[in-house]
Amino acid sequence: MSRQDKQILKRIAGVLAAVLFVxxxxxxxxxxxxxxxxxxDNLKSxxxxxxxxxxxxxxxxxxxxxxxxxxxATYIWAHFDPQATIEKASDVTGGQSGATYxxxxxxxMKSAINEAIAVAYRAAHQEYTKQYLGIYxxxxxxxxxxxxxxxxxDTITEVDGRHxxxxxxxxxxxxxxxxxxxxxxTYLHNGKKHQTTHKLIKIMGDRAGIGILLTDNVKIHTKIPxxxxxxxxxxxxxxxxxxxxxxxxxxxxxxxxxxxxxxxGTIAPDGSVGEIGGIDKKVIAAHKAGATIFFAPYVKxxxxxxxxxxxxxxxxxxxxxxxxxxxxGMKVVPVKSFNDAVEYLRTHQ
Numbered sequence: 014m015s016r017q018d019k020q021i022l023k024r025i026a027g028v029l030a031a032v033l034f035v036x037x038x039x040x041x042x043x044x045x046x047x048x049x050x051x052x053x054d055n056l057k058s059x060x061x062x063x064x065x066x067x068x069x070x071x072x073x074x075x076x077x078x079x080x081x082x083x084x085x086a087t088y089i090w091a092h093f094d095p096q097a098t099i100e101k102a103s104d105v106t107g108g109q110s111g112a113t114y115x116x117x118x119x120x121x122m123k124s125a126i127n128e129a130i131a132v133a134y135r136a137a138h139q140e141y142t143k144q145y146l147g148i149y150x151x152x153x154x155x156x157x158x159x160x161x162x163x164x165x166x167d168t169i170t171e172v173d174g175r176h177x178x179x180x181x182x183x184x185x186x187x188x189x190x191x192x193x194x195x196x197x198x199t200y201l202h203n204g205k206k207h208q209t210t211h212k213l214i215k216i217m218g219d220r221a222g223i224g225i226l227l228t229d230n231v232k233i234h235t236k237i238p239x240x241x242x243x244x245x246x247x248x249x250x251x252x253x254x255x256x257x258x259x260x261x262x263x264x265x266x267x268x269x270x271x272x273x274x275x276x277x278g279t280i281a282p283d284g285s286v287g288e289i290g291g292i293d294k295k296v297i298a299a300h301k302a303g304a305t306i307f308f309a310p311y312v313k314x315x316x317x318x319x320x321x322x323x324x325x326x327x328x329x330x331x332x333x334x335x336x337x338x339x340x341x342g343m344k345v346v347p348v349k350s351f352n353d354a355v356e357y358l359r360t361h362q
Contacts, residue, residue, distance in 0.1 A: 051077035053302035071269035076295035118247030129255035137264035140236035157224025158211035171199035250289035252280030275299035276308025300340030311347035
């Protein structure tokens, strides 16, 4: 091989190495996620109530964060972006696969919408009913004897032929059984009914259990038809804002008075508002979208609570701190419940 040929080969090898490095630097997925401010969307386009269109000025806005898996390039960039947060993948997904994580987030969104409809219709004195479908499987523990049958996203409708109207009903029945005893469960998987029998395992001391993480699966039926399409959004944090949008449409009461109102927080059956993650990013997103009011979940900041809070600050504390730095013209309003938000809008026009 001539000297010239060797030089050409070296150049080709160098180019290939450079291409591979650039590809790795830009596209190789790391075991981290980067969280940045997302969007603040007008809920008028998400909610449709038959015969009750929203034609009034202003908007209720659902806020989100943008979550992307880190690459070497974006990982380095995130260290220099004061609005970005780097999280371990296990902290974000709980060790679940991407598909399973998305399935759970979609269910949380569906559940939040159902509760928001119920809260709004009750406040507006409109008819609705709740149908308890069963317990939704969020996670199946490795030691569970049911792990080869039950999957995340399944709904357990009966245990030993018994249907209960709350998760607590199922849990109390199972807790009365003995560890190692057979239990027959009926469940829905992709809409089809299945049945399986396995032994109960020991959970929480000496109690018997299936070995799953669960939540309620409830469907709401309303006399006035309502449809909510969350698009690509997932998670439970839009509950409060969905309830305000639905309430304004179904009740006809104008609470916005032309204002752009954003916020976040889960909504419980009794109307109480719960804390969420990434509220600092949501405050920034709301400010960029022109919101003048931001509802933030409020809990009393005790030492025990602050120990486990994100950045050792409650949602309200972090939202207020973020607004002071990035959105000084926006009013951050603490709320414990849906009624708190409604009362504030009624008295601050």
